[in-house]
Amino acid sequence: MAEDRHKSVEAMMEERTYTYPGFAEFLSADAAYADRYDSLVEYVLRNDTEAFPRKTRELVAIAVTAVGGHVDPCSNHIEDARRHGATEEEIRGAIHVAGIFEGATTIVTGGAALDLAEDPDA
Numbered sequence: 001m002a003e004d005r006h007k008s009v010e011a012m013m014e015e016r017t018y019t020y021p022g023f024a025e026f027l028s029a030d031a032a033y034a035d036r037y038d039s040l041v042e043y044v045l046r047n048d049t050e051a052f053p054r055k056t057r058e059l060v061a062i063a064v065t066a067v068g069g070h071v072d073p074c075s076n077h078i079e080d081a082r083r084h085g086a087t088e089e090e091i092r093g094a095i096h097v098a099g100i101f102e103g104a105t106t107i108v109t110g111g112a113a114l115d116l117a118e119d120p121d122a
Helices: 009-015 023-028 031-044 054-067 071-083 088-102 104-116
Strands: none
Touching: 009 023, 009 031, 023 031, 054 071, 054 088, 054 104, 071 088, 071 104, 088 104
16 A cells, blocks of 8 residues: 555656666665655655745855856756746855855856856856
């Protein structure tokens, strides 16, 4: 009966605008983990509340992924932030704030992610 609650990994990947090599295969190995992971992502990142809207969540994700040196994930969150109404000034602001605390490599990562992210207005 619990199996009925699980989305397929393919359905989870279709809901995302991006994925990473090996990610779907990893989730496929453990349906219970995949279900819990997907629920957590929905609750933490994709939740859109008045107090903490999705745009703000994506700006935080940009800062965190830039700090971590993760260009591709940072770029993906830049695209998601744009889709949820973030301006270029807000996106750059997230990178600027992160760079103050973590240094120049954060700015380099954020800049590379901006270059990589597709700009729907370009």
